[in-house]
Amino acid sequence: MPGSVFAFLNGFGQQGWADMSIMNIEVLAGGKRYRFQSEAGTSLKDCLLKAGILEGAECGGRGICGKCAVKVRSGTLAPVEGDESFLMTRGDGKVLACQSLIREDVVIEISAGRDDVRRKVRLPNLQKEKKYSDSLIEKKFIQLSKPSLRDQASDLERILAQVGKNKKVAFSLLGGLPEIVRKADFEVTAVLVEDELIAVEPGDTHALRYGFILDIGTTTIAVYLVDLLSGEVLDADGTANPQRVFGADVLSRITAAAGRENLEKMQAVTIKGISETMRGLLRSLSIDENHVYSVVAVGNTTMSHLFLGVDPKNLSVAPFIPCYRPRTVVKGGRLGLPMHPEGTVHVLANISGYVGSDTLGVAMATKLWEQKGYSLAVDIGTNGEIILGYKGWLLACSAAAGPAFEGAHIQNGMRAGDGAIESVLLENGTVRLGVIGDMPPQGICGSGLIDAVAELLRCGLLGVSGRLAGEKSPALSQPLGGRLRTVGGMREFVLAFAGEQGNERDIVITQKDIRELQLAKAAIAAGIAVLLKEVKIEASQIDRIYLAGAFGNYLDREKAVALGMFPGISVDKIIPIGNAAAEGAGLCLLSLGERKMADRIASFVKPVELSTHVEFNDLFVREIGFPPLGGKGAS
């Protein structure tokens, strides 16, 4: 009741609008349906901004840029200026949200929104195997006995009587407890996280319980929002790791984090980037951050250290000693993440200085130790983490691939977001590009780069040594040859000339880009070779290889083989599994049993240190070139 009176006064004062009733707004966007309510007389643009469906207009809401155009499916909107015709000045049957006011229930459709950005992260299926019931997040709706002179028990005791007398209690919940209990007329929901009473919420909120998976990569951070009741991944988003301004690889990050102040700065930018991504997801689904009770984070050992504000400097010098390895638990409020401050953040265990909790996540998702024969799991990122499982044993290493697979340090590289070329096909003398978001290309992401290089190889424009065809090469006589040129002394292949696909500038693959990719794939191939040597087997003895990657740019297994990333292993043994690190973290988010299993596995995996390995450099150099016959000769 006080709410509606306030809304009336507020609305009346601001808008002078006569009808103060609340309207239902339904929005279809990016395959999702959003429902919310708004007062009549409110700007549709403001509603959409508040709900996080629109991200702001370039013209500031002056009806110019057209970014807020929507299609009205049912109901009508009122014009801001009083002139109904102004709403319909567009030829495409759409109206501008910034020029429209809510006047009745409406259903509208938005074709391009922020949602499209999100397709770059695929959602792992956390319940394909089984449904977990041991997440240790409990919510219980309880009706409390009311106090009297004969029953002077405290508010807290009334709650504990129903959830367990000896539960640990987070002191912070006491502050507002008397008011919550009385405003809700003694009907509340108790929130227990890992056996501690952390919150008391008014009314029945038992179904509202959420968690996040954070996959903190050196180049990119992936964030997944999980419904802890159903186990479903509701949505996901990615962001560039804000630490990138301090350098592309873990060594430069460690250098930049020297000294307490720099370390704190590094942690702060990381937490900020993650928090903003988390908030965006929460906003888009209208979820209150206080209903987020649990987070599981994974990353390489340096990323985990920096996320927790822990000095990583000894990771950069032999003998590469981490500050901590075991799983670390910290309350959300200590890290400042948008979640219940008494909720828990679990950073899974590191395996060694260079094999992090992300690798543990891959192990948990693939359960390699349960499989027959020899299995490999390879997680492609700035570091390529490789696990070999055989006869109940697990070995792991981490190969420094660099950021090429994520589209970074590439001349026209970009993250796998809107406008990124994600696939390339060279046929009949033309270039066919697949672009994320159905728009003119703006750059190329990791999978686009891999596609392009594999196609250049196939067409003979690129030699097995990794050199683009020279100015006198006979290969230049084919129709695509005209796209090869030399700029500033370096050869490059033009994927799209300016204007060719609506793009503003030329988009090219340079000789240097190809070299970056060669280093990356050679690091992976050499890492695999080292593990095979450790257990004294040949590549042909591998029974299966799981191919994991954090982002939309999942490697096409044919292309990976064509580039020689997995020498000696045939294509049919490669099983793409999406973001396994996040999936494994997700299992640990949903289940105490999985968490405990992960703790055991972490101390059980044998890490193999590549940087000091006697054969690694030889193997690396051997794998720098591309395989003849697109890698098919070796299977």
Next chain:
Amino acid sequence: MPGSVFAFLNGFGQQGWADMSIMNIEVLAGGKRYRFQSEAGTSLKDCLLKAGILEGAECGGRGICGKCAVKVRSGTLAPVEGDESFLMTRGDGKVLACQSLIREDVVIEISAGRDDVRRKVRLPNLQKEKKYSDSLIEKKFIQLSKPSLRDQASDLERILAQVGKNKKVAFSLLGGLPEIVRKADFEVTAVLVEDELIAVEPGDTHALRYGFILDIGTTTIAVYLVDLLSGEVLDADGTANPQRVFGADVLSRITAAAGRENLEKMQAVTIKGISETMRGLLRSLSIDENHVYSVVAVGNTTMSHLFLGVDPKNLSVAPFIPCYRPRTVVKGGRLGLPMHPEGTVHVLANISGYVGSDTLGVAMATKLWEQKGYSLAVDIGTNGEIILGYKGWLLACSAAAGPAFEGAHIQNGMRAGDGAIESVLLENGTVRLGVIGDMPPQGICGSGLIDAVAELLRCGLLGVSGRLAGEKSPALSQPLGGRLRTVGGMREFVLAFAGEQGNERDIVITQKDIRELQLAKAAIAAGIAVLLKEVKIEASQIDRIYLAGAFGNYLDREKAVALGMFPGISVDKIIPIGNAAAEGAGLCLLSLGERKMADRIASFVKPVELSTHVEFNDLFVREIGFPPLGGKGAS
């Protein structure tokens, strides 16, 4: 080494002093010996301020006020102005610290310092019964194995290997761990608080472990610093409760704390006052606040709520429901107290809305339930807490006495600090005053007030109804009669005319002061009477009565009987026990067993609600007057 270079440059730049060596300063003050070091050329006043031995000069260090006068026992000081004679201008053989510079090792003596203020709090003896070994504060000096490529265990694991692999770890210790471990060459001390590894300190610090007892009274807060290794109370200090500006009693505090913002303000001033007192004690013994690992706090239920920032509003209206009763544990960092942020603060359990954890402390110190016959314990403060133990049962109530016993709301009242009249003797027509700190009186504290009123009664200048002798009373003919006068329509007795004892103004006891004291003592007497009625016994059946009080103004048992505070109970059954609430809290600081016992006792004591008790008001009115024959007729 870097320290001394810095000191050299710094000293040279600022002072132009040639000799930069470090001198030893020894200070004798208030029966204590302080030792510290300082650079030659530093002002002695600055040294003493920094060490917390001086509290600042009134003249700002211009050599005028004389507050910083010290006696040099050995060594010599250099004059600030270059003129040696300036140091010696005082006739008492003392020099002014503000006019002196350190030039060699010296021993100095300070006769009046801040230390004198502290005698108002007596130190409880926590180990009179037994020595506890279950404080759950452990410190272990460990020598760690050094890492190599063959032993890549993390820093944390090296520590856990020696203190227990499955210990909980406070994540905050990870931040600086690598640096601490290496700077200390892998020799560190692990700190475990309640089975959680909360800190790793360089070198061997196993003996440095401290705790605090906080006794949070409505009017005054007492703070005790405890050595957790020996169990000794090292020092104590008191401060006026900073909430007093919001009102004298708990009801006005509850009113002032309405609304989140006011509640937070109220908590903040409380924490600030307590923190400053804690810091003063730490500074005077040169103890690092990071070596304080545990705090136990007691107070009445409203004080406990406000200390924790918990809304106390339902305590002010029937049925007087506290937000919480059970013991609450919170990390020091959450409250912002000067202690290790991961150390624990235990706020002992409340018994009911008006019987708080301070009463539980008294119960723990007296162990009434173990005693034969009927025992009473009475804790005198703004509220008089009364416990009755008989045949294994415990009853408790809290009587609102008001702040008179603590010298507040009294015309010339003051806390029991320097300058407070703490005892009064009227004999041979003269007034003999005992003043704290051997200085001219500035006001009167609670024990002085009680003494004065008992003496006025004895001399016949005060009637049993509580009226001071009127202007026509024959009592005025005695020599002291000249000290009775009427000012602004109110009668008052002059304890000291201005100048009589070096005091600047008249110090008086007014009729209103006496009424305040009558209300206070009647509340206690009526509270005792209610408990006796609850168990259906007479006062004469009481076997012993423990008389507790937080401050130096411990009631003189003869005087308490003279005022009729314990009607029907003879003087020889009264056992003064000092600050029992703090002592009980101290037992819980030293021992997990005592803490658990206190939890059990809290739920076992039967609280008796006085404000709604049918007979309390009648009994209160009956006890307003003073007993004839100084109370001796009733024993």
